[in-house]
Amino acid sequence: MEYLGYIASIIIGLSLGLIGGGGSILTIPILVYLFKIDPEIATSYSLFIVGITALFGCISHYKMGNLKIKSALYFAIPSVVSILIIREVIFPKIATTLFSIASYQVSKNVLIMAVFSVLMIASALAMIRKSKTVVVTSTKTNYLQLSGIGFLIGIVTGFLGAGGGFLIIPALLFFANLPMKQAVGTSLLIIFINSSIGFGGDLYIGTPINYKILFLISGMAFIGMIIGLKLSKKIDGAQLKPIFGWFVLFMGIYIITKEFFFK
Template sequence: MEYFGYLASVIIGLSLGLIGGGGSILTIPILVYLFKIDPKLATSYSLFIVGVTALSGCYTHYRMGNLKIKSAMYFAIPSVFSILVIREVIILKIPNVIFTINDFQVTKNFLIMIIFAVLMMAASLSMINKKGPHILSAHTNYLQLAIIGSVIGIVTGFLGAGGGFLIIPALLFFANLPMKQAVGTSLLIIFINSSIGFLGDLFIGTPIDYVFLASISSMAFVGMLIGTHLSKKMDGNKLKPIFGWFVLVMGIYILIKEIFMK
């Protein structure tokens, strides 16, 4: 199964390079089901993998002039605060066994995977929808941008997902950025959020297998390079619905596996 895991890791970067998001939503299932990693630890690993992969994309978009630093900072600063509160305070206080119903235990790991499955299905619907988002305002609404950032920080902190599929619409709606600038700025925000979250995990002593992380991240990095190259020749908006259906099937599979196949 590990061979499939390494191959699937390429898809993480491929998706980020092609459509600017979505790949990180696959990181947790790949780590948990193909590499048999504990879900809580997988969220830490996901932050590193997603952050490193996003950083490689940031450089390319920086050269293309697609990074809007001011919008990124208004979004990222409250987002980082939410991430640190969730990962370093709230998650640590959640018991391993939350409650039991008729001999069925609702554990912390079970809760993480169920919420992640629901998030995957929500993300898939936004990808399948072929209608592009409409700009709501001609001006950047920095207050709303900061509020959305703090909310997405909660998602990133709890699940270890980059949240690009949420960040890009927020930048389009509230920062009034063109699509290419929204994609590039999203990668910068994902890098900042993921890096701070991972460093916070190191601070509290989370055990890390750096050799494993380096191998997975390198595969995702290869995918990012391929995706960025292909994005110059292919329309990411046409590929997004196809990837969305794949993510939807994965989300349904996780729900079935966690609820009925335990």
């Protein structure tokens, strides 16, 4: 299963390179089901993998002039606050077993996977639907609302270890009034900041990390991203996005079914 996991890790980067997002949503299922990593610890691994792949994409967009640093900071700083509150204060206090229904026990790990599956389904539906062209009617940025949205999305990132790019990009489009290319580039910077600080906080509180596995998975995802970027010059990523969305939707439904009916 571990070898299958490394092959699957390539898909994380491949999707990021081809369609510009969505790959990180597969990180947790790959870590939990193929590498048999505890879901809570898997969220830490995911923060590192998502962060390092976002950094690579961020550098590319910086060269293209697609980063808006001020908007990124107004979004990222509140996000970092909520991420640290979730991971370093709330997470450790959540009981291992939350409650029982008859003979079935709902654990913290089941809660993580259930919430993550809902995020996967929401992300899948966003990819399956035809994207509407967003027309920017104002050049002003509502920094207060942008910071508020950043705080809320930080909760998602902190709890699930997911980048939340499909949530960040619309926020930057509507509240920072950025063109799509700048929203994508700026979202990668935000994801890198959030994921890096979240992972650093986990290291500070002593979360056990198997660096060999972590670096190997990250390396495979990086290879996948390079392949995806090269293929993106020949293949229209927009056409592949709905197909990938259906795959993510299937995975989300599979996780719910497995965690609640086939434990």
